[in-house]
Structures are given as C-alpha cells and as structure tokens.
Amino acid sequence: MVSAVAAADDAPPAARPAARLLIGLGGLYVAQSVIGGVVFTGLPAVMRQNGASLGDIAFILLTVLPWSFKFLWAPAVERFRSPHGGVRRTRTTVAIFGTLAVCAILATALIGPTALGPLTVAIMVASFSSATLDIACDGHAVESVAGRDRGLANAAQVGGAYLGSAIGGGLYLVLLDHFGWRPSTLAMAAVLLVLAAPFLTAPDGARIDRADRPRQSLRHALKRPAVRSGLLLVGLFVLGQKWAMVLIGPFLIDRGLSLSTIGTVNGIGITALGLAGALGGGVVLRRFSVLGVMSAALAVQGVVMFALAVFAASGDVAPAALVATTLVSSGSLALGFVALYSDLMGRASADQAGVDFTLFQSMDAIVSLIGWRLVGLFGDALGFAACFAGSGLLALLALGLLPIVAGRNRGETDGHG
Template identity: 50%
Template sequence: MWAKRLSSPLGIVLALGGLYVGQSILGGLAFIALPSVLRERGVALDQIGLVHLISLPWALKIVWAAAVERYRLPPAGATRSRQIVAVCGLLTVLGLTAVSAIGPAHWLPLLAVLVAIAFAASTADIACDGHAVETLALRHHGWGNAAQVGGAYLGSAIGSGLFLILVARFGWSSAVLAAAGMIVALLLPFLLSPAPISPGLRSHRPSLRFALQRSQMRQGLILAAVYVVLQKWGVSMMGPFLIDVGLDLESIGLVNGFGGLAIGLVCALLGGGLVRWMGARRVMLLALLLQGAALGLLALAASLGTVPRGAMVGLALASSSGIMALGFVALYAQFMAIADPRQAGIDFTLLQGMDAIVSMAGGLGAGWVAQHLGFASYFLIAAVLAVLAAPVVAWLATRATSAA
C-alpha cells in the first residue's frame, strides 16, 4: 500500500518535493544565512562574496553528469536514482557534521567542506531532475515544476530563516546538526519509493554531445545565462544589506523564514497559474520588469538612508522571494520543455549548470561592486540591466521554444 501511494503521481511529486526542499536548505544556509553570519562578525563584503565559490560544483556537474546518467539508466531494469541519492545524502550529512564542528570562525576550512557538500548535493540533483522528467507524464509536469520551485523556496526559507534563528538562540553547531536532521527526514520518502522499471531495453546512450547538438538546447543555454544575470545578481548581497541597515541575525531569520516562505510559495503558485494562462515567455518578462522596479526602489532607499526599515525589508522580500519565485517558475517550465526525456538528467544539468556558473560569477562580482561602489549603485546597476534587457529575454525565449 505504501509503495503504491509513493508510485502515484501525487506520491512522486511529494517525494521529489522533499528532495528539492532538502537541497534548498543547503542553498539557503550557504548563500543567504552564512553571509549574514559572516557580516555580523565583521567580515568584509568582498570576502563574503567568496561564498559563491560553493556554486562551483553546481556549475561543473555537467562534467560528470553523463557518467551519472548512464549509471542511473542501465540498459535494462530498474533505474538507480535511489542509490545515487542515498550515497550523496550520506556524504552530505557527514559533511554537515564536520561543518558543525569547524564553525564560521575558521572560514577557509569551512568553505572547503561546504564545496565538498555541494559536490555531493549537485550529483544527487542530476538523478533527481532526471527522475522527475521520466516518471511524470506531460500533464503532471506542472506539478513537478511546482514541487521544484515551491520546494526551493521552502528549503531556502528553512536554510536562511529558521537556521539563523537557531544560530542566534542555540549556536552554530546545534543549528547545523538540526539542518542535517531535517535533510535526512526529507530524503526518506524518495528512498522508500519503488524505482521505475523500463519495459524494454534502453537503446539511447545519454551524452553531452547529443544535448549540445540540439538547437533547442543551445538556445536554452543562452536564455538561462541572460535571465539569471538579470534576476539573481541584484539580490545576492541582500543579507549583508539588511545587516547594514540595522537588522540582527534573528530578525533577518524571521524575515527570510516566515516572510520569504509565505511570499515565495504564494508567488510560485501564482507563477504556475500565470504560465498556464499567459505562457512562460510573458511571465519571465513580467518578472524582469517587476524586478527592475523593486531594485530601483532599493537603490533609492539605500541612497536616501532615511527610508523606514520596514519599507526596505518589504522591498527586499519582494525582490528576493516573490519576484524571483514568479520568474523562475517560468524559466523552469522552459527547462522542462527543452529537456529530452531519454537523458533528462544531462539536459537539466546542462541548463542548471549555466545558471550556477552565472550565479557564481555574479556573486563574486556583486561583493566587489557593493564594497567599492556602495549598495545604492549596486542596486541601481542591477535595476537598469533588468529593464533594458527584457526585450532580449523575450526574443531568446521565443527562439528556444521554436528551435528545431
């Protein structure tokens, strides 16, 4: 009975949602919570920007994606997605145990272990995305996409919000171990579900070359790079900005946790409805224009210095949670349409690898710009880019959809 429920479309979506939440707890901890902790301890913004080196395995996972996908999809029989996720989950928990012992005071060893954890998590993600595309019928792809984006925001809210509250109240080690425990619990539904079995031989050999030979995939890669520049670069220093305007770690945890979770989930669901009604291209355009407006107002607030703190927090939430959720539902809908079901793990990895490369480069550069030009200039540059490049995104989305 339990196995039957987990193999139903709803069971598959819920199990996948658990994996995406777990992965995003790590992302929220590393990219949102950790910069705030480091800033509270007086670390310079350009050094905090080094946190984005943790994205390196996500950017490079395409190097080993084909090997993982070929192992995951043997010539016949059941897939091996669960074995991959189980091993990577164990390595993640062991890594987090080491992180709890090291602590943020020892910055370079901590960074090295977090990069190793990201290697394990990014490898599991190859299997997770491939499993989503191959097991969900086309009519259920929207639910899978909702699990992906909604799970990402839920996990990010836990990793950036609840984690900071736990750090403030119980200390670094206890907070990290609590995060590890949550990740183990979230993995269990997927690990307990039955593996899909191919009815015949799998004749297609997954490869990176096959992916890059497809015109649709090449157009999708360009779209992913441009869109991530416009949506993510302007919010990568949001945690340090809130610290500088006077919020403490617990307050930021509450803002990112409860506020980010509520706004992110609502906008993810709204984005799914809008994609169904308007199409992904128009929703991406709408999100870019809204992002430009929000970042422009943040630039004005940072330059004036007299805007009420609550207004700044509201703008930060709208930009980093609400508008981001709206836009990335549409972008991932494009990814699902582009990926070939015969090697979905590779295709998704390639598209998300472009996302990670651009995010990492932007995060490193964002720290430098914010440190040397100030937050007002940082937000203004990001706002202008988002508005001016919106027509380019519309053109690229059209080409990615129509490419043969």
C-alpha cells in the same frame, strides 16, 4: 539508505499519482537546500562566533563550486542512473549520494566549527553529494512529470529551495543558540533523512531504457539547438533578475535597518513570499503562458530595481517601504524562476534529461557568480543608486529580448516526451 531501496529499483513499472511523485521530489529539493542553508548561512555565523576570520569563512564558501560545475560529471551520473537497455536506477543513485551527504553532515557535527581543514573537506563532500543528487533528481523529474504538471514540479523545486534555506539557515541557527553545535548539526542530519523518506519509500515505477538511444554526453546536449537556446535564455533571465540581489542586504544596513529586522524579513517574509511565488507559479502556469509569466516577472523586477535606485538617491525613506519593495522582489523572483524552469524542462531531452537540465542550472549559477563578483568590484565606486538603476535597465533589456530568445528552437524535442 542504499539497502532500503535496492529491491525497489528492480520492481516492475507502476503508475504513480502525480501528487505522490511531487511530494517525493519536493522532499529531495528541500533536503538539498537544507544543506545549502547550513553551509552558507548557519556555518559562517557559528564560525564567526567562534573567532574565525572573514578569510577563513570565505574559504569555506568556496564549497559552492560543485553546484557551478556539476555539469562536468552529469553525463557519468546519468549513465549510471539511466543505463542503455537497463532498468533506471534513480532511487539507488539518490540513496548513494544522499547517504554521502548525511555522513558528511554527521562528520561536521563531530569535527566542530574550529577545525578549518577537516571541516572544509566534510562540507565539500556534502556540497558535491548534494549537487550530484540534484542531477539525478532533475533527470527523474523531466522523465516522470507530465507536461501539464511541469509548473507544479518546478514550484516544488523553487519552493523547496526557499523552505530548505529557511530550515538550514534559520531553524539551524535557533537550534545552535539553544543546544550548541553537535546536537543542532545532528538534528539537521535527521531532517535530511526524514525529507528523503517519501521519495525512497514510494513505488519506483522504473522502466527499461532504449538500448539504441545516444550515449549521454555534454557534446550531445550542446549539439541540440533547443539546449543552446535554453542556455542563452537562462543567461538572459538571470542577467535581468539576479545581479543586484547581493546589494539589497548591505543597502538595508546602510539605511539603518537592524540585523534582527533584516533577519526577520529574510527568515519569515522572504521565505513566505518566495513560497507563495513558487506555489502560485505552479497554478498560474496552468492558465497563462510561460513567456507571459516570465515577462511579468522581469517587468516587476525592473520596477523594483528602479524604485530601489530612487530610494538610494533620496534622503529618508520609510523602513516599511524598503521592506515591502524587498518582499515584492522576492515573490516575483520565485514566480519567474518557476516559469523559466518549466520552459527548460520542455527543452531537455528524455534521452539525457539529467545532463541537459544540469547544464541549464550550471549556467544559472555561473552567470549569477559573475554578476555578483562584478557588483562587488564596482559597487563601492558606483554607489547603490547607479547599481540598482543599471540592474533595472538590464531587466528591461532582458524583457525586450525575451520573446526572441524564448521562441528559438522551442519546438525541437529530440526524443523528449
């Protein structure tokens, strides 16, 4: 992958149609989520099938940590990708870490699902490479996408996450069932190459960066009020949207839905609604304000959580009502996050876009993990009804505070174009 793009990074700047840029970015976002689907859905299932304990599976899932703490090495990645006074090397960066990710997936195919130690190392390399690739991809998106197209860019990001998860956590399991570990995992590696091709083979359009701009760093990011208020906005929005999501699957099981039914809902229904919400968000943001779309998403999520609380407290509830409520939640979640990340793109500085945007994403991951851990600790004692009702109250609290937080320092750009 590296040699294919070495010449492209030296090419003179070229104007690229928004559609081609968005297709290339979308392919990369799907590829990153394919890796996530393989690691967090496909791999645990096949490990369990091969006799792995839940402790072993939980150990493997620690490989999510690079996504939570990638902000620590984001400045180093951005200094390489976007050197002061030099030509931007986005495609070289994507090619390097994309190659590492593909090689790690190839290694898992050869290692097999029972060798826990080597498998963990390979998956950690894949997770680290994918998270690092995302730093470069987000930085390139912020630099290259025009303001009016930010909603579409974030639709590609959120929609790509849903589609990639469906491939890595859905199609991969089907292939495993029919063809076994090695052919199926090799097929996923091939899928990654295909998805990266549109970005790596497109005209680069690289341009020379200013030599006088500040050195990319976390300190510079955190000095900017727009970044600090953006981090607060992410935490608030995640608080209102995500904390009870981990309870929905177990709740549906307790209410008698079969694994196959839940799998169908997750693989087809939620993916379809998530994609619709993501793509719809890109269009909606051309007509409505970011704040309005985020507020609507929080309001819908609050209603959904209170509805689930009522369902949990009552007796028999029709399975169709449970499924419909879950699907509404998925669609509103996708729509809201398209709006959120569109707003965050505007807060990121063009001087170090990858660093700023990575901070926002890490805040999303860390707040989500904290909430899911708290729900896991206290969910059994409090019960589903109390947890869902509490999540509904958090959504309303976030809705009330959103106009205050979203409006803080929104106009300060510090070099953003």
